[in-house]
Amino acid sequence: MVRLEDVARAAGVSASTVSRALARPDMISEATRSRVLEAAERLGYRHHPAARALATGRTGLLAFGVPSLANPYHAPLIAGAQQAAEEAGCELVVVVTDGSPDREAALFARLADRVDGFAALIPGSPAARLAEVAAGLPLVTLDRRVRGVPSIVIDTPGGMAALGAHLAGLGHRRVAYLGGPAGSWLDPRRLAALREAAPGCEVRALGPYLPEYQAGIGALDEVLAAGCTAVVAYSSTLTLGVLYAMTARGLSAPADLSLASADDLSAAGLAVPDVTALRVPSRAAGRLAVERLADLAAPRPAGPAHTLLPVEMIVRSSSGPPPDRAP
Amino acid sequence: MVRLEDVARAAGVSASTVSRALARPDMISEATRSRVLEAAERLGYRHHPAARALATGRTGLLAFGVPSLANPYHAPLIAGAQQAAEEAGCELVVVVTDGSPDREAALFARLADRVDGFAALIPGSPAARLAEVAAGLPLVTLDRRVRGVPSIVIDTPGGMAALGAHLAGLGHRRVAYLGGPAGSWLDPRRLAALREAAPGCEVRALGPYLPEYQAGIGALDEVLAAGCTAVVAYSSTLTLGVLYAMTARGLSAPADLSLASADDLSAAGLAVPDVTALRVPSRAAGRLAVERLADLAAPRPAGPAHTLLPVEMIVRSSSGPPPDRAP
DNA sequence: TCCTATCGTGCAAGCGCTTGCAGATCATCT
């Protein structure tokens, strides 16, 4: 292994100069620096992460917590996070919380002195605990706002409002909202936004459902029993299950039932091309969360801030007028 | 922060004694040890990971590489890996390779001196490169065997043989295999096993397909065009797509077409209860891979070994006699 | 020309933990 001192010897300077040439270029004269850089390059020098961590107190590791990996919504989120981490010169430790506040707490404790910060999608943990964690460690929350903790929130409520207006405009008077998961910070906000945007329209909140195909199959019965003419599902796998169940019963969208999803299927490679959906910038959310985190962990701690990412409604053929109004 | 020396002072011993009481209990007298442990407990002492890493050369970090997070098959794999890592007292760095050999190589290089070992599902990287990596860093491969590199392989070829025998026994004479991904080590072995177990049966290899819902929808056309009476898909999302496409056309299984999946849907919460499938122990595979890795990374390096995990065929109602033989 | 900023570099002291070695203590054997 090639050490700082090996480079120093090769360049005819001291180890501290090499360290500075690499980390604080402006402190070193142009001539020396290029000589050092050349030597480092030639010898293939690479920082020893542990030594650097010991000296600086920063590990170069960022944690990213998600409730589950089975949900396709999380894949682009993590991909974005990973990309941002790489660009910040850090590694990403992905941890699965199972949505359990206890496990979340255990993970925070275990990782606290191993990572420089924590970004997490933790709909269920009590806000007080999060604030407490944030006091000891840079923390960024996803899809959730907590006082004093920077956050990245995808504006699905805004999208829900668009869907509500869209469906109400088509003439629907009874719409089902397939919500979940229980205890989610965002879920009641989505529902409220949907209701508010469709004033003349009764919105039946069903669920909560797990974001699973299977759950969607079962949900269709409830939707029909409730006499709704349109259904909005909070997750793409749920939508997929509803669509399968509809097809199995010989129902089609939108002739028999309008269908919309709060999460665009095509993004997950689960494309059924014709479902009206929200295009959610989940990759961007993951990326921004980690960028924000890297800022917080950096010596120059940019202050906390909340970011709301807009979503776009994509109207496709699965939504149309209710059956009794069809042309 | 409470340091080793703080504990030492509290217990009235030296820092080295504390270190040993924690790491080599047998070197320390019973009395001293319990006194030290009590003090450590009381003060809430925790190792400083970076300091330990610098002194020992071991980081307590293990890397786990997967081609993608969008594939539901990977979720239990990673969950198992994470559990094993926790039990070994390590953190797991999950990295996504995108299935690109170049990116894999870059990740190996970048993580080489950050982690104690690498477990990876890398169907595409050249074997020579993997052997090279394994020379410099503990490495365990998943679903792939490379000379001299320990591996955990799920015996889907064995499961394919069971499916082949099952379908041939039902009277099928032309079976479609929906394979993928291109360049996978395991894929040709699955196909060969399927062929071998169904001697009187023509096995049409279609694809390669991506493990996606959408791909399954398209695949059905090819299956029907090829005149097959049964179809075996290598991935559960693919199966789901086929099933949807069948339903949309009014075809049902097994009356019109028998359907089997090399990967059990119910495991991923994508349960469509009646699909004949292989139950693959993916959680166990992830767990074993990381356990093996932790062994390799430990001072007592257990030798390389290959593990083949058996799979179980679950016959359900989606497979039956071909249409012309139906009762 | 002498004095004072300014800039670039080196020295050395850590960061917190591990571990080879040597010293101390006490039991056992001759």
Next chain:
DNA sequence: AGATGATCTGCAAGCGCTTGCACGATAGGA
């Protein structure tokens, strides 16, 4: 009683990097 181990503990030297401080050199101002 003296010698010989065996057992336990402490000393101190690192692991590789960063960084406050001091020092020497160079440039600018009086």
